[in-house]
Amino acid sequence: MSAGSVRALAVIALIGAVGVACSDDGTEVAAEEPVEVVLVDFAFEGLPDSVPAGTAFTVVNEAPSELHELVAFRLPDDEERPVEELAHLSPGELVGTLGEPAAVILAVPGGDPIHAVGDGTLTEPGRYALMCFIPTGVDPDVYLAVAAETEEGPPQVDGGPPHFVHGMIAEITVTDG
Numbered sequence: 001m002s003a004g005s006v007r008a009l010a011v012i013a014l015i016g017a018v019g020v021a022c023s024d025d026g027t028e029v030a031a032e033e034p035v036e037v038v039l040v041d042f043a044f045e046g047l048p049d050s051v052p053a054g055t056a057f058t059v060v061n062e063a064p065s066e067l068h069e070l071v072a073f074r075l076p077d078d079e080e081r082p083v084e085e086l087a088h089l090s091p092g093e094l095v096g097t098l099g100e101p102a103a104v105i106l107a108v109p110g111g112d113p114i115h116a117v118g119d120g121t122l123t124e125p126g127r128y129a130l131m132c133f134i135p136t137g138v139d140p141d142v143y144l145a146v147a148a149e150t151e152e153g154p155p156q157v158d159g160g161p162p163h164f165v166h167g168m169i170a171e172i173t174v175t176d177g
Helices: 003-014 091-098 142-151
Strands: 020-022 028-030 035-040 043-045 050-052 056-059 068-074 104-105 114-117 126-131 169-175
Touching: 035 068, 050 126, 056 068
Parallel strands: 035 056, 050 169
Antiparallel strands: 020 028, 020 050, 035 043, 068 104, 068 126, 104 114, 126 169
């Protein structure tokens, strides 16, 4: 993936509870606290298959060195393709399909969550794509410093392909409650 493609995808990431949640094994768990998603190289762990509208998410980054993020996009109602298929679209098609993120939460390894878009609460029922757009191998401090100085668009940093290319993607359903 070219540097321009990575920048285009990073734009997506930078634009921009109380209930019951189903755990990975399909059981229901009270979600009096936000659903904690563990970010690792290169996956989301502890992510339920579905949650009721109004569920808040938080993240913990347990990766040894990579900055990670959870970017949540509500998919259009008529979009039937699985998230894994969407991840293979061209940058332009992906931007057009995903639109604006509902939430963006970043975390450095062992650091506190940084809410870049929203507060982590998914309020609208539907299917959501969860992806990490951070470039592979980017220094977390450099990325965050450049992001803090960037007035428009994504930070211009060197790095490899975005983490979702390595499989850091997931799908979750938000129900009416």
